[in-house]
Amino acid sequence: MQFAAVDGTYLIRIEAGERVNETLTAFCRTHDIKNGYFTGIGAVDELTCGYYELTEKKYYFTDYTDMVEVVSLTGNVMQKDGEPFMHMHGVFTDTKNQAFGGHIVEMRVGVTLEVVLTPLPSAFARVPDDCVGLSLIDLSAPGHR
Amino acid sequence: MQFAAVDGTYLIRIEAGERVNETLTAFCRTHDIKNGYFTGIGAVDELTCGYYELTEKKYYFTDYTDMVEVVSLTGNVMQKDGEPFMHMHGVFTDTKNQAFGGHIVEMRVGVTLEVVLTPLPSAFARVPDDCVGLSLIDLSAPGHR
Amino acid sequence: MQFAAVDGTYLIRIEAGERVNETLTAFCRTHDIKNGYFTGIGAVDELTCGYYELTEKKYYFTDYTDMVEVVSLTGNVMQKDGEPFMHMHGVFTDTKNQAFGGHIVEMRVGVTLEVVLTPLPSAFARVPDDCVGLSLIDLSAPGHR
Numbered sequence: 001m002q003f004a005a006v007d008g009t010y011l012i013r014i015e016a017g018e019r020v021n022e023t024l025t026a027f028c029r030t031h032d033i034k035n036g037y038f039t040g041i042g043a044v045d046e047l048t049c050g051y052y053e054l055t056e057k058k059y060y061f062t063d064y065t066d067m068v069e070v071v072s073l074t075g076n077v078m079q080k081d082g083e084p085f086m087h088m089h090g091v092f093t094d095t096k097n098q099a100f101g102g103h104i105v106e107m108r109v110g111v112t113l114e115v116v117l118t119p120l121p122s123a124f125a126r127v128p129d130d131c132v133g134l135s136l137i138d139l140s141a142p143g144h145r
Numbered sequence: 146m147q148f149a150a151v152d153g154t155y156l157i158r159i160e161a162g163e164r165v166n167e168t169l170t171a172f173c174r175t176h177d178i179k180n181g182y183f184t185g186i187g188a189v190d191e192l193t194c195g196y197y198e199l200t201e202k203k204y205y206f207t208d209y210t211d212m213v214e215v216v217s218l219t220g221n222v223m224q225k226d227g228e229p230f231m232h233m234h235g236v237f238t239d240t241k242n243q244a245f246g247g248h249i250v251e252m253r254v255g256v257t258l259e260v261v262l263t264p265l266p267s268a269f270a271r272v273p274d275d276c277v278g279l280s281l282i283d284l285s286a287p288g289h290r
Numbered sequence: 291m292q293f294a295a296v297d298g299t300y301l302i303r304i305e306a307g308e309r310v311n312e313t314l315t316a317f318c319r320t321h322d323i324k325n326g327y328f329t330g331i332g333a334v335d336e337l338t339c340g341y342y343e344l345t346e347k348k349y350y351f352t353d354y355t356d357m358v359e360v361v362s363l364t365g366n367v368m369q370k371d372g373e374p375f376m377h378m379h380g381v382f383t384d385t386k387n388q389a390f391g392g393h394i395v396e397m398r399v400g401v402t403l404e405v406v407l408t409p410l411p412s413a414f415a416r417v418p419d420d421c422v423g424l425s426l427i428d429l430s431a432p433g434h435r
Contacts, residue, residue: 004429069341090216091217091236096390097341097352100241120156136257184329197401219362221406265301284294
């Protein structure tokens with residue numbers, strides 16, 4: 001990966017073969033980014049994404065191993081158990097230009113992935129929510145660093 | 146809903162059961178946000194979205210009542226008739242990870258919706274455009290607050 | 291097209307009949323924007339988009355001539371051969387609200403396109419990468435203006 005800090009924003013280029021969640025998590029840990037948000041475009045050749053089934057409080061994921069365009073990557077970074085945690089949703093298109101996607105577990109870059117990450121000077125965290133069975137961002141806490 | 150203002154940006158968590166357009170409009174009114182832009186990810190369980198048929202100058206909307214992932218929410222806030230008005234487009238994925246979407250009228254949060262809203266210190270407004278039959282952003286006016 | 295500069299961000303309204311890549315490239319040239327990123331929503335009535343076939347180092351594009359909603363436009367501006375170059379990925383929906391998309395070559399606005407462009411004070415450039423057969427953003431160079 002390559003990156004540059006420009007005026008408080010990070011431009012990040014993730015290379016073919018690198019895993020996106022792993023790379024962004026390590027990046028945030030290294031640069032002490034506790035909160036932030038990002039978008040990205042590129043192409044990936046391995047992808048696990050899916051949806052949350054609220055009635056079962058369970059995620060259903062599908063693995064994809066074809067090269068697909070990342071037409072929209074939208075995500076945020078919050079603290080979870082004291083570590084930066086990525087929440088990423090993505091839209092992908094195949095060789096018929098058809099779109100699919102969902103909540104992203106992990107994906108491996110196939111060509112390049114160009115990410116713009118805006119860090120925020122706060123430290124909000126995800127905390128377990130029993131009603132939905134997931135960790136939701138707790139914005140009611142102070143959130144100071 | 147919960148929110149936090151961080152360095153001029155609003156992090157907003159919209160709760161299960163809350164309507165997104167209604168919640169964001171009320172938020173902007175309360176916080177005197179006349180212009181801005183936002184992105185979001187999450188899941189909704191009621192949704193009305195569709196497309197504009199220019200030849201008829203008419204929107205065609207479809208109602209969806211299944212839980213779907215919000216894989217991309219992109220929108221802006223402009224003034225319309227003296228009030229903050231949300232223009233939102235979204236991409237959603239179903240339990241087959243297939244993507245659909247369009248211009249969003251309203252949607253109800255199913256699990257959570259995490260929005261990042263950047264306010265702008267201007268007051269541009271939408272004004273009716275007879276050619277297209279819609280209210281378009283008028284950036285030719287001064288736009289000062 | 292119309293535009294306004296608000297607090298370092300550009301709001302851009304591209305008009306029906308205008309080409310998006312051409313318009314944004316000319317805008318960046320005129321305003322000396324060498325790097326930046328943008329999102330957009332609207333509707334287009336001509337579109338060429340597709341995917342990159344890495345094994346052949348070749349793009350495959352499809353032309354669309356129906357009006358479609360632009361539900362997500364995500365892009366960045368980098369220098370290429372001394373000129374601003376747009377890299378744009380998009381998601382579009384048809385009259386069945388079905389989503390498709392890919393890497394965008396060009397598209398013509400059908401109703402309106404509302405773009406938020408954030409310029410960055412750097413001058414990173416794309417340079418040819420023989421491995422992937424494309425010009426990738428070189429963030430290893432200084433990138434000063």
